[in-house]
Structures are given as C-alpha cells and as structure tokens.
Amino acid sequence: MRKSLLVAGAAAAALAMAGCSSGGSGSGSTAGSGKVTLTVVGFEGGGTELASIPEINADFQKKYPDITIDYKYVANGEYDQYNNTRLAAKTDADVLMTNPTRVQQWQKQGYLEDLSSQAWVSQLLPNVAPFGQVNGKTYAFTQQNIPIGLYANLDILKKAGITDVPQTWPDFLAALQKLKDAGQPGLLLANQGGWTSEQLTLALAANLLPATWGAGYDTGSSSWNPTFTPVFDHIKQLLTNGTVDGKLQNGIEPFNTGNADFAAGKWAFTVMGAWELQNFQQNAKFDFSFNPFPGGDAGSKPNGVTFVGSGWGVNAASKHKDAAEKYVAFMADPANDSRYLAAENSFTTLQNVPSPQMPKAAAYVDAFNAGHSQVSPIEYLHYPTYEQEFWKVGTSLFNDPTQSSTSLLAKLDQTIPKTAA
Numbered sequence: 001m002r003k004s005l006l007v008a009g010a011a012a013a014a015l016a017m018a019g020c021s022s023g024g025s026g027s028g029s030t031a032g033s034g035k036v037t038l039t040v041v042g043f044e045g046g047g048t049e050l051a052s053i054p055e056i057n058a059d060f061q062k063k064y065p066d067i068t069i070d071y072k073y074v075a076n077g078e079y080d081q082y083n084n085t086r087l088a089a090k091t092d093a094d095v096l097m098t099n100p101t102r103v104q105q106w107q108k109q110g111y112l113e114d115l116s117s118q119a120w121v122s123q124l125l126p127n128v129a130p131f132g133q134v135n136g137k138t139y140a141f142t143q144q145n146i147p148i149g150l151y152a153n154l155d156i157l158k159k160a161g162i163t164d165v166p167q168t169w170p171d172f173l174a175a176l177q178k179l180k181d182a183g184q185p186g187l188l189l190a191n192q193g194g195w196t197s198e199q200l201t202l203a204l205a206a207n208l209l210p211a212t213w214g215a216g217y218d219t220g221s222s223s224w225n226p227t228f229t230p231v232f233d234h235i236k237q238l239l240t241n242g243t244v245d246g247k248l249q250n251g252i253e254p255f256n257t258g259n260a261d262f263a264a265g266k267w268a269f270t271v272m273g274a275w276e277l278q279n280f281q282q283n284a285k286f287d288f289s290f291n292p293f294p295g296g297d298a299g300s301k302p303n304g305v306t307f308v309g310s311g312w313g314v315n316a317a318s319k320h321k322d323a324a325e326k327y328v329a330f331m332a333d334p335a336n337d338s339r340y341l342a343a344e345n346s347f348t349t350l351q352n353v354p355s356p357q358m359p360k361a362a363a364y365v366d367a368f369n370a371g372h373s374q375v376s377p378i379e380y381l382h383y384p385t386y387e388q389e390f391w392k393v394g395t396s397l398f399n400d401p402t403q404s405s406t407s408l409l410a411k412l413d414q415t416i417p418k419t420a421a
Helices: 009-017 053-063 076-088 099-106 121-125 154-159 169-181 195-208 212-219 227-242 246-250 254-263 274-283 321-332 334-344 360-369 386-399 407-417
Strands: 035-042 067-073 095-098 146-152 268-273 288-291 304-308 311-314 374-375
Touching: 035 274, 035 321, 053 067, 053 321, 053 334, 067 321, 095 099, 095 321, 099 311, 121 321, 146 195, 146 274, 146 360, 154 386, 169 227, 195 227, 195 254, 195 268, 195 304, 195 386, 227 386, 227 407, 246 386, 254 268, 254 274, 268 274, 274 288, 274 360, 288 360, 304 360, 311 321, 321 334, 386 407
Parallel strands: 035 067, 035 095, 304 374
Antiparallel strands: 095 311, 146 268, 146 288, 146 304
C-alpha cells in the first residue's frame, strides 16, 4: 500500500523525534482532579490523510470531558523509528495506531495490551480478525480494509469504442489491444520501486488462486512455486503482447507521477488503491470508475483484493489503560467507524457497520457485498520484509518477462522464509 512507501524529509524526521515524549508511562492525571491526558500516536490523522480523526477526537472529548486527547501525527516513513525507541523506554503513547505487521512485532516484544475481552472483538469480520491477533488473542482493533483495483478512464474507453469496463481477463486483453489499435493510451503500471507489480500480482491471485493460500504459507502448506505460475503467466502476456512496456513502467514513480498522470487523462487504466478516489474526483476532468481487477476466465465475475491497514492498540505500559480502551472502543463505535471508513474509502471490518457507499466504486462495493473479494494473501505472511522481497522479483519480471516463472517464484520461496505463527 501507499503508506508503506512514504518517506518523510529531514525536517519531518526532526519534528517527529522532537515531538511528544510523555507517552504511556509518562502521561498522567492532574493532581487530585481525576482528569486524564491520554496520548495517542498515529500515521493518519494529519498531513494529507486526516481520515476524520480530528473530528472523532473532538467528539471523544465531548463524551469524556475528563479525558483530554493529546494526538501526535507521525508520517508513516518515520513511524517505526519514532515509536520503537519510546516503546523500549516505556515512554510511548497510551494508544498506538497499528497495522498487521506492527501488531505481530510489538506483541512479541510485549508492547501491546491484550484486548480480547473488549465488546467490539465479537463484531470483527472473520477474515479480518486474524490481522489484529497473535495466538488467538486480540491486540488491536483492525479498522481499515481498503480495496485495490482497476481505475478506468471511461472517456478514453469510449473513444476506442469500448462501452464497458472489462470483467474478465480475455476481455481486458482485448480492450488493451483495441485501445492500442485506436491510438489511445492503455494500462499504467507505474512500478518504480516494485509496489505496483505486487498489487497486480495480488489482484490476479484473487481471481486465480484459492483464498487459503496466504493463511497456509507460514504453516508450510502453501508456496510461491508453482502455485503462482498462472499469475506470472498472465503478467507475461501483458508484457509481451505489445500493450505494456515493463521497462518503461519500472521508470515511473507510482504515487506522485503515476497518479498525477492518470488524473491528467494520460492513461485509460491504472492499478491503485481506493485511497486515491478523492484525489481523482477532485482533479480528473473525465468520467472514471474504480473496479475489481478483471483477472478471471471468460464468464467469471471479478474478485477484488483488499489491503488490511491501520488499526488501534493499547500500550502495555500505559498508566491509563481504562481511558485507552475507551478510545479504541470509541473508534469501533458504528457512528465513528462509519465516518472513518467514508473518509478512507475503506470497506468495513465489523459485522455491525456497513461499508460506505462509493458511487465511483459502485462495482467494487457490489462485489465486496456479494463476497467477491479476498484479503491480500501476502499480508498473512509473518516474515517482516516480505513486500520488499517481492518488489525485487516484480521489478525483475517487468524488466525481462522472458525469464522462467519457476525460477522467479523459487527465488521468492528462498527469500521469504516460512515463519510459523
């Protein structure tokens, strides 16, 4: 996901390191007043991704006037550096924004409180719940489940005589050829760094592989080779049929250059997350839609793939665990969760909260509600640098699609060890 690649500048790093240091064990009550200052740290809620968190925080303080929120936003690129030293020193915030990787890491280091007894735990969707758990116990409220898929410039498609967004892999290949024949721009796979090759692979996997692959990897029942061979073969079709230039795509930065180019109308399709919906709605001068990726056989319906992102945990060293648990529960309250989901264009993670309506992503919402969606299979892997290892292979595949799928996938099995949960 985009958040895993953000890099803050030196000034931001200095600001982060100089910021609030009176966290978990350092925050306190005003003597004799019963009032509590609750420190919260997150990689959302500031910068360009407010996610309605400032408004939710304000409403929390209205409900709990004896609790003052001291919220610290730290850009994701600096987030681990900011927190890890403070966690070790027991001076970090009372409430920590998490993600699945950090839940695993911080729980094993003893930094997260067990939240299994909280009421919201029973409402977590079964396919999302494991991402906030370790050994069956819940350590975080997983709040974000964002779809990644295919944006389509409907105006460009019409110019090429394409009336509908493709629903299957054969239709998608045919549409790309039709665009090329009409002299219209085709598919943007901005892959500088390798992130987009990963998302394309996972989007295809949601259509071609069993949903059990990811959950079985750490236990040894799944492997990259040969299971992902059909996925890589599909990608090779794109890279060798004359419609996608992999070397060109490897030179395009995805989140700034790529998104700006799509918003400017320079491409018919791009692969990106739903977090860009607002950007495109505000800046694109053409009609567009956001869709599950069309990776299946003729006659099939496309399956979407979602990325499980941010959530909330309680610092095990906090002196205000009751207030911290109230904060996490407030985020899980249907009214507040709905606001967050709408701001993030995220699908729900709770049984008692519906996903937001997203008109430009109506096809994706319908697919999700009908069960045609899978959580990103690679997120089940507990090896900490799994994404970076894939980016290397994906970049290599884009550079030279004549390489053996077997050798590329075997390399993934070698560089991403199975780590039993």
